[in-house]
Amino acid sequence: MIGITSYGGYIPRLRLSRMVIIQNMAWYFPVIMAVSQGEKSVANWDEDAVSMAVAAAWDCMTGQDRQRLDAVYLASTTLPFADRLNAGILAAALNAPEEGVVNADFGSCQKAGTTAAITALEALASGQKQSILVAASDQRRAKLATMQEMFIGDGAAALLMGKEDVIASYLGSHSINCDFIDHYKGCGHAYDYNWEERWVRDEGYGKIIPQAIAGFLKKTGLSIKDFARVIYPCYFSGTHKAIAKTIGADPAVVHGNLHEVCGDTGTAHSLVMLVSALEDAQPGDKLLVAGFGQGCDVLGFEATDKLAAFKGPRGIKGSLSQRVEMPNYQKFAKFRDLITADLGIRGEANPNTSLTALWRRKKMILALAGCKCRKCGTAQFPPLPVCVKPECLGKEFDEYEFADKQGSILMFTGDLLSPSVDPPAVYGMVAFDGGGRTMLDFTDCNLNQITVGMKVKMSFRRRYADQMRGFTGYFWKAVPQIEG
C-alpha cells in the first residue's frame, strides 16, 4: 500500500480582517466589498514560501524519521530563488539526508502542489523511493485594492508519502493539462496579471475541474457518491458551490474554500484543504482532492485504520486556532513591501553572504544543529572546536539538533534602535531544555507579553533579504509561547 503516512500544516498567525482592507482601500476600488467576509492569513515580515514550508514540514515530520527521506519536493510559485534549489533549503532545515536523494522544486502554476503529490506517489509506486516529503507553500503579493488582495492568504501544507503505516491510501489520479491562462506572472514581475473574472469562473474553474473529476471517476471506476470529502480550490465562493452541483456532489461533503478563515493559499491550497480534511476524516473515508492551474489534477485517497491512532500534529486546524488579529493595514502593506518606509542610514548596511562560510556551517545555520560533547555531555550552540564547559575542553562531539527543542527565556529586550521592519526588534537569550543556550531573535510576539522564564519554540525564518544581490538568508528564531 502506498499513500500518506503523515501530514502537517502551517497558517501564519496574523489575520487581516477583510473589513480592514475595505476600510482602508474601498475608496479606491469599491468592488472589493463583494468578498468582504472573514479574514485572510498574513505571513509575518520574516516569513516567505520557504520558511512556511519548513514550518509545515517540521509539523509533518513530528515523530517521523527524517533520515529515511529519499526525496523532498517543494511546490510554490513564490520561491525566493530562481536558481538555487529551494527544496534543498527545506531539506537542509529538516537536516534530511544529502546522499542518494532526489529533491526537486515544483512551480510555475497553482496546481504544482498536487502535481508534486502525484509525482511522489508515482515514484513510490515505481518502487524507486520509500519516503517522500511533499510540501507546498505560497506567499503571494497583490497590489493594493485588488480582488487578489482580498482573496489570497498565506500558508503551507506538507504530506509525507510512503509505504508503511499509511494513514490514507492512494486510489489513483487523473490530470488535465491545458494552457488556460486565468492569470500569469511574467519572469521578473512582482504581481499577477489577471483576466476577466467571469471568463475565469465559467470557462476555467467551472469547466476544467468538473472535467478532470469526471475523468478521474471514469478511470478509477468510482462514483462521486463514494467520497466522504470532496476538495477543490476556487476562491469565487459562488462558483465553488456551483461546481459541487455540476459534479453531483452533496454540498455537505464539499470542503469549504477557507475564504473566511485564511483565504486562498495558492499552490499550497489544495494540500492545505486536504490536510484540514484529514484532520476530521474517519477510517474508511474516501477523499478526493483537485488542484487547479493550467489544467487540473485530481487525486483520490482512502483513510485507513491507522488514521484512528495517528496523533495529529498542529496541522491546519491548530494553526487556524492560533490567530492574532492584525488591525493595522499599513503594517500589512509594509510587511509585503507594498509601501516604502525608511530604515534610516543604520539600515543601509548590506554585507554579502559568504557562501563558503554558509557551506561549512550549513547544519548550524539551516538545521540549527549544535553539538554535544562526548566527554562531558554538554549540549552547545554554536558548535565550536573546543567544548564550552570550563575545564572540559573536549574536542569530540556528536551532532545535536536544537530545532525541535523547547527553551526558556533568560533575558530579553525590545530594541528600537536596531533597524527592523517591525520595531522594536525583540531578541534575547534562550536556555534549551536538555542543555545548551544561545542568543536569538524572537518573532511572532509582542514585547509587552514576554517575561523571563517564558517557554519558547524554534521557528525557521528569513533572516535577511539582500535586495541588491537577490539572496535570502535564513536562520532560526525563538517564538515565545505567550499562551503558555
Next chain:
Amino acid sequence: MASGIRDKVAILGMGCTRFGERWNEGPEDLMVEAFDEALADAGIERSLIQAAWFGSCFDDVNVGKSALPLSLSLRLPNIAVTRVENFCASGTEAFRGAVYAVASGAYDVVLALGAEKLKDIGYGGLPEFSSAMGTLNYLWFPNVTAPGSFAMLASSYSARYNIPMDEIKRAMTHISVKSHANGTKNPKAHLRKAVSDDQVMNAPMIAYPLGLFDCCGVSDGAACAIVTTPEIAKSLGKKDLVTVKALQLALSNGTELAYDWDGAHFVTTTKASTEAYKEAGVTDPRQEISMMEVHDCFSITELITMEDLHISKRGQGPKDILDGFYDADGQVPCQIDGGLKCFGHPIGASGIRMVYEMYLQLLGRAGERQLKDPRLGLTHNLGGLPIMNVCSIAILGKYCA
C-alpha cells in the same frame, strides 16, 4: 615569578580633548589637541618619546586602519607605533601596551593615545556592526545594537534578585541624574546639563527598559598619556607621581553565551577586579578605593558593575545607588567627571580619559569637581556585549602611597 605592574610605571603627562560633537575637527586635529596638552604637562621634548600605542575601535568609519593615522597626525619621527583595538577597552589597551613597554625595560618614554571620530557617520548612536562581526556571525547572530544587548541585563537582573523593574529603573535613573550633575562641573564634558528624575524616567525608549538618558553620549575625542619609569620621572624633575597600581584584562570565552550564566553579572569584570585588587594590594575595595570611573555605556551596566567590582554586595547595587553611596559626596564617588554618560564616549579615547580623571584627582588638579584626598582610583571598561566582552581595569594611585 611575575610580580605585577604595581608602581613600576609612572605617568609623566596627560592630555584630553573636550569630548563632544566636534563637527569641525577631524581625528587628526583631536589627536594633536590631546597630545599637545600631554606634552606640555610632561614638560619634555617630544624627541624623548621612543614608541607609541594607538587605540581606536571603529577604524573603518573614522581614523582608518593601522597605526599610521597617529604617526602621520603627530609627525612622529619614524618610531614604532602599534594600533590596538579591543572594542571599548581599546583605549585602556593602548595604555596597557605603553605601560608594559616601559615596564619591560625596552623603552624609557612611551606614548599611549586613543582617538575616535564617531560623528562623521550621519546617524546617531554607535556605527552599525553587521559588517564588522565576521562572516559566520552575520549568518545567525541577532541584529543587536549596543543599547539592546545591555538592556537585556535589566530583565535577567530583575528576575535573578526578584527586584521589580520599577525599582531597577529608579536606580538606573539615579545613576544618570548623578552623572549629569557631575558633568556640569566638567568643562571638557560633552553633556553639561543637569537632568531631573522625571526627565530620565519619561524619556523616549531606546531598548526596553533603557530610555534615552540611560544611554551614554556618542562623541568625538582623543586622550593620551606619556608614561615612563618612576626613576626617570623623578630625574626629569617630577615630584608628585601617579603610578599604575594594577592593570588587568579579562575576556569572555563563550560560557556566558553558551554554557551557564545568570545574566545578572559580568563574568569578566568579576574576575578582572579580583585580579586588579590583588595586584594593587587592595583587600577591602569598598573602604580602600577612593573613586571610580566605570564603563557606564548604559545605566544598567554601571548598576551591575558596582557589584562586579565587589564594592556593592550582590543584589545590593540598586540600594547603594539610591542611598547616594556613589554620588559626588558619597563614600565612593563614581563618574566624578560625568562618565561616559556625560563626558562622552569616543571609544578608543575613553579608557585613557578615565585614567586622565584619576590622574587629575590624585594630583589635586580637578578644579570644581576635586575630591578630598583621593588615594586610589579605579577605571573600568567593558567592550563588546554582556554575553561576550572584554573587560579592562586599571588602578592608579600616588607613588609609594
